[in-house]
Amino acid sequence: MGLFERYLSVWVGLAIVLGVALGQFFPALFEAVASLEYASVNLAIAVLIWVMIYPMMVQIDFTAVKNVGKKPKGLLLTLVVNWLIKPFTMALLGWLFFRVLFADWVDPQTATEYIAGMILLGVAPCTAMVFVWSQLTRGDANYTLVQVSVNDLIMVFAFAPICALLLGVSDIQVPWDTLLLSVGLYVVLPLIAGVLTRRAFNKSAAGKQNQDQALAAFVGKLKPWSIVGLLATVVLLFGLQANTIVSQPGDILLIAIPLLLQTYGIFFIAYYAARKMKLTHGVAAPACMIATSNFFELAVAVAISLFGLHSGAALATVVGVLVEVPVMLSLVAFVNRRRHQFMKDTGESDSLQTPCSEYSTR
Secondary structure, eight states: OOOOHHHHHHHHHHHHHHHHHHHHOOOHHOOOOTTEEEEEEEEEEEEHHHHHHHHHHHOOOHHHGGGGGGGGHEEEEEEIIIIHHHHHHHHHHHHIIIIIIITSSSSSHHHHHHHHHHHHHHTBBBHHHHHHHHHHHHHOOOHHHHHHHHHHHHHHHHHHHHHHHHHTOSSSOOHHHHHHHIIEEEIIHHHHHHHHHHHHHHHHHSSSSHHHHHHHHHHHHHHHHHHHHHHHHHHHHHHHHHHHHHHHHEEEEHHHHHHHHHHHHHHHHHHHHHHTOOHHHHHHHHHHHHHHHHHHHHHHHOOOOOHHHHHHHHHHHHHHHHHHHHHHHHHHHHHHHHHHHHHHHHTGGGGOOOOGGGGGGO
């Protein structure tokens, strides 16, 4: 790895500072970017995430997707953590912190809204950024696609009932436009682009070895753009929320504490289970990342529709956005440093690395 890739976490930290600073000095610019929104999905951020996801989609081999069914344990782990553990631990932590530990600092109504926002995050497993985290941890691209697709399918049926149960609200209106647009932008379109790209290389290069070499070289050229996309996304996210960060630092800190505990806690539950199940690194890494990260666009949209734009619930979901990127990068580094543990447990060969191994971070 080069200097830039090796210290990616440092550059992300600088991007956070830069984003907040730019948001304060050029608020009109970020207001204009914020207006580029449809169905609660910011189109500028969508484009940047697409740039990050596309290189991984190019690596997906549909002839190998059918083999995912031979390794069902990783998919089972993702589903159990996402739908049977994560929403309920998030609700429990929200109640513990805002009804007990922080009860003297937050009024009851605001506390209720903060808890609601946390729950909405916990019930919305990630769709977009998980492809980035999987790529950074050298995850199996084919397996990641199946994991995300199955989660999206379950979310269509399970999101509203679980939210209604945990929020105590009988009529949850799922913003289908947000859900469908996000899946289309972050999964379907880049996947189609990846398939078309692979077909083009298969036609242009004679022999499978030549095809693989040409494809690997192409992915290598995309690598700088993927990292630029990640850093630009961080700058934009923090620039859009700069006023909130500066004006409400105390509330953001209070919300961030249980969210951090939830994020790290869920990750280590999934990580420990993956070790016990003897999953290969390529399966375990994305499984842990999918279980940990959140579909923040959906959570923000539902929070606004239920509680209002300036509600505590909306703020809590926004804090989830701010917390996720730096926290997930720290978990990427943790997983990559312990890759040898999975290899030792399962006998996985280092030759199984995919071209995306170049994206690892420390």
